[in-house]
Amino acid sequence: MPNSGETLTKQPQDENAGSVSGGHENGSFPDAQSVCRDSLPRLEETQGEGTEPAESLWTSLADGRVRLRIDNSCPQTPITVHQMFKESLEKYGSLNALASKKNGKWEKITFSEYYCLSRKAAKSFLKLGLERFHSVAILGFNSPEWFISAVGAVFAGGIVTGIYTTNSPEACHYIAHDSKTNIMVVENQKQLDKIMQIWDRLPHLKAVVLYKDSLPETHPNLYTMEEFLELGRDISDATLDDIINSQKPNQCCVLIYTSGTTGKPKGAMLSHDNVTWTSAHCSRAAGMQPAEVQQESIVSYLPLSHVAAQMYDLWTGIKWGEQVYFAEPDALKGSLINTLKEVQPTAHMGVPRVWEKIMEKLKDASAQSGFVKKKMLSWAMSLGLERNLNGSSSSDLKQLWTRLADYLVLAKIRSALGFSCCQKHFCGAAPLTTETLYFFLGLNITLYEAYGMSETTGPHCLSGPFIYRQHSCGKPAPGCRLKLVDKDTEGNGEICFWGRTVFMGYLNMEDRTKEAFDEEGWLHSGDLGKLDKDGFLYVTGRIKDLIITAGGENVPPIPIEDAVKKELPIVSNAMVIGDKKKFLSMFLTLKSELDPDTSDPTDILTEQARDFCQKRGSKATKVSEIVATRDRAIYGAIQEGINRVNRNATNRVHCIQKWIVLPRDFSISGGELGPTMKLKRLTVLEKYRNEVDSFYEE
């Protein structure tokens, strides 16, 4: 791959692919006319006041600088995280910023207090020996301490990186080592235990701060959050301000480790400009309001080590003066709905799996309710869906019924979910199924999809109240561009990105960084997409998941997997296997109840799965009963379902020839799913290597 780090004086010309750009400042989006065939706009000569000059669009060094992608479609002066916070402080200083539950009561701090605490944290990090461009790693559930540590780390000239709480000690070690972590901020004893196991192999680690539990043992370099915040007392404001003032927008301040669905995690380096520009422009385009218009309130619960949550909750919260309420650590085990009901957020973001879980809960509740309730719900939802799919073209009487159904039934469900005041429901980070989309449309909840990657500082394409089309991820954010390359006859091509969302490079991975960009500096996503005539993007597949059989046929696995799941409602996960193999085979897992404490899949089949068994004449209630006996009724039904999918296959190569039911559903703790519930195919292949071999034994 050519070196994209060259000076970008030459402007790219793309003869085959038109590019689509986002709208401007006011958050408006382009119409059909802006699907243009022109080249990229000229990069401005100026990189913004105070920006260190840099020649290259990428770097793989923590202390590296990049040339910012400022051009006439996004001319705004680049700023640092501290400058962004200072601007917000002037406007929103007295507003509440962060709210967390302590002893059953919400405790709140204002933006002024938030800023002061972040400075205190910054001084304490310096006192503990945080070196420039070394990392502060945060390992814990969302909380004010998480935010204050993150902002403090950046103020102190460090780089903040989140670590998933589900990571093993070795996975924590990988990140801490790669990012030269100087200080680790951990939530509780459980996370501390992991660090204690690896500390002696982390030569840069100087101290650990514990922010929830009390100190379990005396260790010279172990502090509680209270102790920590006092450590920097003798660091002067001038010392900190010197460091803050020396920061440049084109330097790194955040590291997001990809969750490794395609291999080893990579540390995506985000610059101050990536963070501040994306915070300013993406959420506004999706309809989020600045606090001077309406203070948005949101609930923070998705892992902050993932780019989507970190941008949405933390950095955008600072930019627009949002009030962030922290959920309980068991949010995803069920308590989230209670928090939502209390907070009544004005906007809510979930990954598709979160929305699916809400859907499954509602379906189960409906299945257990009486005949009349069930009928009322399905009547109201069918009217809601019809209106949302067909618009309000129906008769006056029908419209009246639709409004009545919303008032009598649907509004109550939305209220029970905590969405009475919620004006924007976002979904992103993974594909959303039509079933989920339609289910929520039936409830009169429109899910606005966003699409992007860690490498685009989260969202690059957005939907919102002013830009929406079903099944689409919307349009590029204002000032951003995308193009499709290597298009097939149906218009599907690889999605490539350009704009100030585009990251700096992968830390310590020069080769992977070069591979990510083409010679003109476009970032290649590894995703397939299609554009409609109005410039709306539809993500249609992942090249990075493409299976190439031994015969050289390209097989996208997701459509086959989705078809199997649609045919067989007992199936939870389906995974096609066949890379470099003579034919395709498939792993299946069955829908099973989750352990309420750990969220791990149990052996007990879900209500829906048991219903499937009963209808097929099987008495099974557990996964193990089906697998151990190769339950004839169920195995027969699965084979029939697969036969139906095979009959609709594009050609013989796309047919599933062998399959197996695995004894346990995929899960994050099992390692088969990433934190946004995306399938980690390589891990599954490794974990079930014997089963794979058994498919292909002669």
Ligand SMILES: Nc1ncnc2c1ncn2[C@@H]1O[C@H](COP(=O)(O)OP(=O)(O)OP(=O)(O)O)[C@@H](O)[C@H]1O
């Ligand atoms: N709205 C969406 N629809 C479909 N796919 C999406 C959407 N949003 C994100 N994705 C998928 O998620 C990918 C980005 O994921 P992310 O940057 O979070 O990396 P990851 O999954 O954590 O790890 P890895 O890079 O190792 O796969 C995109 O390239 C795309 O495949």
